[in-house]
Amino acid sequence: MPSSAPLKSAKSFRRNTQQRRHIRDVFERNDRPLAADEVLQLAQQKVAGLGIATVYRAIKALTGEGWLVSVEVPGEPPRYEVRGKVHHHHFHCLKCRRMFELEGCLEQLGKMIPPSFRVVDHVVLIYGLCSSCARVSKVPSTPGNRKAGKS
Structure with missing residues (x-):
């Protein structure tokens, strides 16, 4: 109906x-x-x-x-x-979980790629503590953070 x-x-x-x-x-x-x-x-x-x-x-x-x-x-x-x-990368704060934009690109990135490879695109994500969270001395542990808690 x-x-x-x-x-x-x-x-x-x-x-x-x-x-x-x-x-x-x-x-x-x-x-x-x-x-x-x-x-x-x-x-x-x-x-x-x-x-x-x-x-x-x-x-x-x-x-x-x-x-x-x-x-x-x-x-x-x-x-x-x-x-x-414009092309940029990102910073991810491990404490507050916020993301921030990083202007520019790593100049040395191209030198890491073997000459026979052809790069189509890339993404760079950097982990750490933002300025607000950096006051805390202990870095949260993550799978990629093998040095967490070491001085």
């Missing part, structure tokens, strides 16, 4: 709601890769009652539009950042 509800046009699914505008603003103001829970916390300062489902829907839509790109961290939920930035 056909539904009596009116069909929504494709355009109605691409609404630019107040929530989506504030979520876009969060990415533009913070200018670093953000996890969905960080986006929620920052956007709730402007939009009371905003929920995580709305944040995920907005991130999915903004990624689908090509405005956001995913930044993957092994073993962590993805972060998202605005597409179209």
Whole structure:
């Protein structure tokens, strides 16, 4: 039996709601890769009652539009950042779990590649403590951090 509800046009699914505008603003103001829970916390300062489902829907839509790109961290939920930035890498704080952008690239990286290899792309992710967390003397242990706790 056909539904009596009116069909929504494709355009109605691409609404630019107040929530989506504030979520876009969060990415533009913070200018670093953000996890969905960080986006929620920052956007709730402007939009009371905003929920995580709305944040995920907005991130999915903004990624689908090509405005956001995913930044993957092994073993962590993805972060998202605005597409179209100049080539850069990322720093992941082991204490607060935030990610930061690092401008530029390692000059010596190309010299590590054997001459017969052809590089198509690369990703560099550096782990450590951000300036706010560096005040703590103990470095959290990670699988790749073999010297954790040693002086």
